[in-house]
Every structure is written in C-alpha cells, then in structure tokens.
Amino acid sequence: MNPWPHDPVIVLGNGPVGQTAALLLARWGVPTVLLDLRRSRDLVGSKAICQQRDVLDVWEAVGARVAAEGVTWDTARTYYRDTELFSVRMADAGRSPLPPFVNVSQSRTEQLLDQRIAGSPLIDVRWGHRVTEIDQDADGVWVSGPEFRLRAPFLLVCAGARADGLRAGLGVSFEGHSFEDRFLICDIRAELPDWARERRFYFDPVWNPGRQVLIHPCPGGEYRIDWQVPPDYDASALAADTASGALDQRIRQIVGDTAYEVTWSSVYRFHTRCVDRMRVGRVLLAGDAAHLYAPFGARGLNSGVADAENAAWKLAFAGWDGTEREALLESYHIERHAAARENVAVTSATMDFLVPQTAAEAAHRRDVLARASADSAEARARVNSGRLYEAYWYAESPLTTPDPTRPHPVRPPRGVAQAPAPGVLIPDLPLETGGRLREVCRDGLLVLVAPGGGPGAVRVAELAAEELAPVPARAVGMAELSAELPGVLGARGAEWWVVRPDAHIAAVVTDEAELRAxxxxxxGHPGEPATHGAPVGPGESGESSKEGSDGVLPAAR
Structure with missing residues (x-):
C-alpha cells in the first residue's frame, strides 16, 4: 500500500466520536492529528451508556472490545405505574455474536479507544489545542488556535454540543429547541440481581407521580437512574436534597432497604438541534457538533459513531483517488443529515409523549396509558417510551442502486428486523472459515455472488478491478462464506450483491452492465468511468415524509 499522499487529516474533538473516526482512518492507512481543547480526559460519570450492536461492531473493527466490558441487555420493559405494558426484545436479521445492547460508561469506552489509539503510529493526539478559526481553499483546510496553525486536506469536526463558534464560522445553523423539564441522574452501586439485564422505563410511578423514571444496569453492580423533575430543579436543588435526605428517599423508593452508594449525580436538560449542513467544502461535522437528541432511544453516541464510520471511508477513498470525489464527499451530508433528521423526528415524537405541552396532549397521554394498562393492543402500540437506536437505511442515497423487485424498506414495528435490501445494513453471520461477514465487508467494496449461475466470483472481481481502481474491491461466492448467507439475504438466482465498506448494501443486480454502473x-461516480491509480486498503495499524429538493433523504420511521 502506497503512503497517504497528503498531510494528515485533522479530527477535532477527542471524545468517542472523534476517537472512532481517527481509528477508522488509521485502519485505511490515513494519518490523523486528533485535537482537543481539554488538557486531559474527564473520566467522571456514566454519561452515554447504551451502545448498540452495530456500533459495537464498528469498535470491534478497530480492535476495541467494548462489548466484552459492558452489561448485556436484550429486553426493554415499559411500565405504567406498577403495570407492565410491554417488553421489547431486539431482533437480529442475521446471527451476530455481538449483543443487541450493552451498557458501559462513556468513560470506560473512551479508555478502551485510547488504548487502541496509543498503539497506532498514524494518530497524533494533541491535548490543550483550542481551535478558534477554520479557513479553507481549493486544496485544503487551515485550522488555527492561539498558538498553532495546521494544514490538512480534510477536517472532521467532532467537538461536541458547545462548538457554537466553529459552527458559526462555517456558516451552518444549529436550529432546534431545549426542553423545559429537567432530569436528575444518579449512578448508584447496589445489589439488584433481578434488574441486572433489563432496561426499565416507568410512566407515572407512585415514587415520581406525573413524571417518568428510567433505570439501566451498568457494569460493576452499578445502576443508572434518571428521574424527570420539575423545570426549576437545578444543581442547588440536588445539593439541598442530598443534604436533607430527600435524595436518599428518592432512591429508597426504588431500591427499598438494599444498601447502595451514589457514585455520581447530575441534573440536565434535553435539547433537540440539528445543523442545516453536515459538510462545508472540505469540512465535515459529526456527532453532537452536528446534532443533539433527547436520550430516550440511545440515539446520541450511537448515531455519532455511525457519522464517524460514514465519514472515515469516504475521506479515505476521496483522498486516495486524487480526484477528491465531490459526489462521494457530498453523500456524507446527504446520508448522515437524513439520519439526523430521522433521529430528530423519532426523539421529538418521544418527548411529545413524555412531556406533553398542552392540556389536550396530557389528556391524550393519560387515555393511551390507561387503555394500554387495560390490555389494549392498539393503545400499547401508541405508548412511546423511546424507539431504540437502529442503523439508518440509505435506501434513497445517491450511492444506492434501487431494486424494483424488492419492497422499499420501511421501519417495521419495534423489535422486528427489516429484510435485507439496497440501503439496509447487511446482517452479520459467523463464517465457516472463521470470523464474521461484517469483518469481510469492511475491507473495501464487496461483491457477493449468489449461487445461481452466471459469471462467478473471478469474473466479477475482474469487473470490479476495472471499474473501481484505486478503491479496494473483492468478489466472493456467498456459499463460500456461509451456507446460511443466501437464505439470510433472500438471494435469488444469479444475483450480485454490492456491499459498501460500512456494510450497507449498495445494490442487487443481475447483469454486467448493471454491476458496472x-x-x-x-x-460517488454514477455514470462516470473509473479513475485508475494505486490501490488502497485497510492498514495494518490498525416514516416517512419527503423533504424538498435540497438533497435530504426521506426520514423513514
């Protein structure tokens, strides 16, 4: 593999989204400078704790075994007062060895990613670097601070929610709103074995009347409890409750006489905001710098990691190609902004149900919950305690070739997996030769040859090499990987399945002309001939509403 032909890419923000992006770029052989304004890492509190299977899979790809560190849970229970309304078990379209969700503190996730970064010579971490200005021209980006000025071919901004100055300098808006109600969070250590593998959500429990409580198990015998509290509850109120014993009473109403220890507590508000652009020239925005969601559904960090993966392979391919692929870079904004808009819609609908703003909305919620507790299936389907994170489907991306013979993907009921189709993340399977299907997918573009006749993997590999150089590509027979794979995918006859480096299905085609296109x-080259050059591959180191004509994809729910 030839050396990266540019200066290092700059990643701004050494949180889990920036860490992931740097590690993924290193996997493609791309050097990065990872900047953070803090002097060191702040390893306090649980913060973002719910990590979903597809995100765990990304971290596995860079050697960070986050799944092994977390508390696995596969059931989400929802209650109205003391009546269980329903439980949801997370479905898997394939047979992934990774759990549906694990809970692990953000601090521990950051430590595990730091360990991988420390072993990569391609990542240069620089703490205490406050970026005050970003300038770009046709050839690159200048990133400046009080005592430094750096040049890069591309900049990925993962600087978090407080990156207002950077967003303003780039000319992007961050519209949305903040919710008045606040939430009190406590991490406690206690022995509660019956709750060790479940997420529990309570509407209007007797120990928090008129509001909600969410309880999550965490590693080390810890549990995270979130109480919805009045809008005027703040840090001083928390301090007063701690001193008076009112906080202890809150906790005792949940855990009873069990001994416990508070390891961290805080008060926070929820925000829903999204930038209008996630790409400005050579600058991409990711994670909380681009979008903020209410946490019910665990769509914050999980979505940020998906941003990082989408950005990493596209920056790598664009830089290696030499033509810097305008369409490929723009597809980052198109795809991930659509994902952000969907997350805004999903979490906003949840907050409308959790925190009704009018008397009519509150009455509607009481009616739905009462009917749901009386065993009305129709009412239970209307109860919204937060649809858990799912990977976004790029069904209408400019990079995706539609398949008119397969139904257009729509979000199925909660707990149901979508059948594979163009735009959908491919199911994972263990391979008969060892390893997993997703691992094979992440080495470049992959063409899976169905066992139904037509040109085999050798001919398909030749076509891929002709069309894609210098982009790495591989063709392989489905049955060679796993006897289960054709059935899991629903492959028919002589089909070729094109899979992107982020494991999303890009196309299902049946002839050579379709495959080339x-x-x-x-x-990102629809209808254009390939540009040939040196090959590149992973490095050793590592619901729907149509938008207007602004390039935003429909938000599927």
Missing part, C-alpha cells in the same frame, strides 16, 4: 455509483 452500481459499482461506480457506490463510490
């Missing part, structure tokens, strides 16, 4: 389209 689908391969070009998958890397």
């Amino acid at each position: 689908a391969l070009r389209r998958a890397i």
Whole structure:
C-alpha cells in the first residue's frame, strides 16, 4: 500500500466520536492529528451508556472490545405505574455474536479507544489545542488556535454540543429547541440481581407521580437512574436534597432497604438541534457538533459513531483517488443529515409523549396509558417510551442502486428486523472459515455472488478491478462464506450483491452492465468511468415524509 499522499487529516474533538473516526482512518492507512481543547480526559460519570450492536461492531473493527466490558441487555420493559405494558426484545436479521445492547460508561469506552489509539503510529493526539478559526481553499483546510496553525486536506469536526463558534464560522445553523423539564441522574452501586439485564422505563410511578423514571444496569453492580423533575430543579436543588435526605428517599423508593452508594449525580436538560449542513467544502461535522437528541432511544453516541464510520471511508477513498470525489464527499451530508433528521423526528415524537405541552396532549397521554394498562393492543402500540437506536437505511442515497423487485424498506414495528435490501445494513453471520461477514465487508467494496449461475466470483472481481481502481474491491461466492448467507439475504438466482465498506448494501443486480454502473455509483461516480491509480486498503495499524429538493433523504420511521 502506497503512503497517504497528503498531510494528515485533522479530527477535532477527542471524545468517542472523534476517537472512532481517527481509528477508522488509521485502519485505511490515513494519518490523523486528533485535537482537543481539554488538557486531559474527564473520566467522571456514566454519561452515554447504551451502545448498540452495530456500533459495537464498528469498535470491534478497530480492535476495541467494548462489548466484552459492558452489561448485556436484550429486553426493554415499559411500565405504567406498577403495570407492565410491554417488553421489547431486539431482533437480529442475521446471527451476530455481538449483543443487541450493552451498557458501559462513556468513560470506560473512551479508555478502551485510547488504548487502541496509543498503539497506532498514524494518530497524533494533541491535548490543550483550542481551535478558534477554520479557513479553507481549493486544496485544503487551515485550522488555527492561539498558538498553532495546521494544514490538512480534510477536517472532521467532532467537538461536541458547545462548538457554537466553529459552527458559526462555517456558516451552518444549529436550529432546534431545549426542553423545559429537567432530569436528575444518579449512578448508584447496589445489589439488584433481578434488574441486572433489563432496561426499565416507568410512566407515572407512585415514587415520581406525573413524571417518568428510567433505570439501566451498568457494569460493576452499578445502576443508572434518571428521574424527570420539575423545570426549576437545578444543581442547588440536588445539593439541598442530598443534604436533607430527600435524595436518599428518592432512591429508597426504588431500591427499598438494599444498601447502595451514589457514585455520581447530575441534573440536565434535553435539547433537540440539528445543523442545516453536515459538510462545508472540505469540512465535515459529526456527532453532537452536528446534532443533539433527547436520550430516550440511545440515539446520541450511537448515531455519532455511525457519522464517524460514514465519514472515515469516504475521506479515505476521496483522498486516495486524487480526484477528491465531490459526489462521494457530498453523500456524507446527504446520508448522515437524513439520519439526523430521522433521529430528530423519532426523539421529538418521544418527548411529545413524555412531556406533553398542552392540556389536550396530557389528556391524550393519560387515555393511551390507561387503555394500554387495560390490555389494549392498539393503545400499547401508541405508548412511546423511546424507539431504540437502529442503523439508518440509505435506501434513497445517491450511492444506492434501487431494486424494483424488492419492497422499499420501511421501519417495521419495534423489535422486528427489516429484510435485507439496497440501503439496509447487511446482517452479520459467523463464517465457516472463521470470523464474521461484517469483518469481510469492511475491507473495501464487496461483491457477493449468489449461487445461481452466471459469471462467478473471478469474473466479477475482474469487473470490479476495472471499474473501481484505486478503491479496494473483492468478489466472493456467498456459499463460500456461509451456507446460511443466501437464505439470510433472500438471494435469488444469479444475483450480485454490492456491499459498501460500512456494510450497507449498495445494490442487487443481475447483469454486467448493471454491476458496472452500481459499482461506480457506490463510490460517488454514477455514470462516470473509473479513475485508475494505486490501490488502497485497510492498514495494518490498525416514516416517512419527503423533504424538498435540497438533497435530504426521506426520514423513514
């Protein structure tokens, strides 16, 4: 593999989204400078704790075994007062060895990612670097602070929710709103074995009347409890409750006489905001710098990691190509802004149900919950305690070739997996030769050859090489990987399945002309011939509402 032909990419923000992006870029052989304004890492509190299977899979790809560190849970229970309304078990379209969700503190996740970064010579971490100005021209980006000025071919901004100055300097808006109600969070250590593998959500429990409580198990015998509290509850109120014993009473109403220890507590408000652009020239925005969601559904960090993966392979391919692929870079904004808009819609609907703003909305919620507790299936379906994070589907991305023979993907009921189709994340399976399907997918573009006749993997590999150089591509027979794979995918006859480096299905085609066009389209060159050059591959180191004509994809729910 030839050396990266540019200066290092700059990643701004050494939180889990920036860490992930740097590690993924290193996996493609791309050096990065990872900047953070803090002097060191702040390893306090649980913060973002719910990590979903597809995100765990990304971290596995860079050697960070986050799944092994967390508390696995596969059931989410929802209650109205003391009546269980329903439980949801997370479905898997394939047979992934990774759990549906694990709970692990953000601090521990950051430590595990730091360990991987420390072993990569391609990542240069620099603490105490406050970026005050970003300038760009046709050839690169200048990143400046009080005592430094750096040049990069691309900049990925993962600087968190407080990056107002950077967003303003880039000319992007961050519209949305903040919720008045506040939430009190406590991490406690206690022995509660019956709750050790479940997420529990309570509407209007007797120990928090008129409001909600959410309880999550965490490693080390810890539990995180979130209480919805009045809008005027703040840090001083928390301090007063701690001193008076009112906080102890809150906790005792949940855990009873069990001994416990508070390890961290805080008060916070929820925000829903989204930038109008996630790409400005050579600058991409990711994670909380681009979007903020209420946490019910665990869509914050999980979505940020998906941003990082989408950005990493596209920056790598754009830089290696030499033509810097305008369409490929723009697809980052199109795809991930659509994902952000969907998350805004999903979490806003949840907050409308959790925190009704009018008397009519409050009456509607009481009616739905009462009917749900009386065993009305129709009412239970209307109870919204937060739809848990799912990978976004790029069904209408400019990189995706539609398949008119397969139904257009729509979000199924909660707890149900969507059948594979173009735009959908491919199911994972263990392979007969060892390893997993997703691991094979993440080495470049992959063409899976169905066992139904037509040109085999050798011919498909030749076509891919002709169309995609210098982008790495591989063709392989489905049955060679796993006897289960054709059935899991629903492959028919002589089909070729094109899979992107982020494991999303880009196309299902049946002839060579379609395959050539689908391969070009998958890397942002629809209808254009390939540009040939040196190959590149992973490094050793590592519901729907149509938007207007602004390039935003429909938000599928």
